[in-house]
Amino acid sequence: MSTMTATPTGTARASSPAPRTTRRVWADARFVIGLVLVAASIAGVWFVVGAARQTVPVLAASGTLVAGQAITAADVTVVEVALGQAQGAYVAPEAIGEGLVALRTIGRGELLPAGATGSAERSDRTSVVVRSSVDVPAGVDRGALVELWETPPAEEPGTFGAPRILVADAVVARVTREDGVMASSGAALELVIDRARVADVLAAVAAGSVLSAVPTTGEGAAALPEPGTTDPAEEEGE
Numbered sequence: 001m002s003t004m005t006a007t008p009t010g011t012a013r014a015s016s017p018a019p020r021t022t023r024r025v026w027a028d029a030r031f032v033i034g035l036v037l038v039a040a041s042i043a044g045v046w047f048v049v050g051a052a053r054q055t056v057p058v059l060a061a062s063g064t065l066v067a068g069q070a071i072t073a074a075d076v077t078v079v080e081v082a083l084g085q086a087q088g089a090y091v092a093p094e095a096i097g098e099g100l101v102a103l104r105t106i107g108r109g110e111l112l113p114a115g116a117t118g119s120a121e122r123s124d125r126t127s128v129v130v131r132s133s134v135d136v137p138a139g140v141d142r143g144a145l146v147e148l149w150e151t152p153p154a155e156e157p158g159t160f161g162a163p164r165i166l167v168a169d170a171v172v173a174r175v176t177r178e179d180g181v182m183a184s185s186g187a188a189l190e191l192v193i194d195r196a197r198v199a200d201v202l203a204a205v206a207a208g209s210v211l212s213a214v215p216t217t218g219e220g221a222a223a224l225p226e227p228g229t230t231d232p233a234e235e236e237g238e
Contacts, residue, residue: 063075064106098119148165166204166211
């Protein structure tokens with residue numbers, strides 16, 4: 001009787017370690033999976049950081065560029081910037097030498113947007129040189145926005161009609177101020193305007209109109225009445 005009891009008991013004791021072995025293997029598997037997940041997370045972080053640190057060469061304006069200006073290597077500098085997915089939105093260095101022109105004013109130090117540059121055929125602006133009858137403020141320089149006013153001659157010699165805006169959005173490409181006692185009043189300006197307004201400007205010059213460049217912002221903007229208003233001098237004359 002005692003022999004039969006001992007046999008099952010011995011058998012039970014011999015088979016009891018099996019569950020502990022299974023639990024140990026499962027714990028080891030979870031540990032390995034945890035290590036893999038941690039390693040994957042670290043690799044992902046390093047990938048994102050590495051991608052953010054990748055830079056590409058693009059062009060930046062070394063000086064103010066105005067619409068219609070041909071862009072040469074002397075007008076730009078190459079800078080390394082991290083653009084990510086916006087890489088195609090800016091001009092690469094290899095674009096220089098392909099007849100590239102500015103389609104709008106690009107400030108000094110600004111990255112050249114692809115949409116603000118193009119071929120000369122795409123530009124609808126050109127430059128004309130006029131002499132302003134009034135001095136322009138010292139702050140008016142390359143890239144400044146001005147209004148070009150015209151005061152046409154009247155029928156009676158020596159008299160003039162009411163001033164009006166000839167070009168409302170001219171961009172200054174260059175200002176030549178004359179110094180000295182014998183210098184004439186006003187300043188010569190190279191203005192960038194729409195090609196459609198060139199004929200009007202040339203006609204005004206040929207007719208002997210007095211032209212005046214007035215800044216659109218600042219103190220100089222108040223020198224002439226706003227479009228659509230009545231000049232007080234005209235009201236008194238009536």
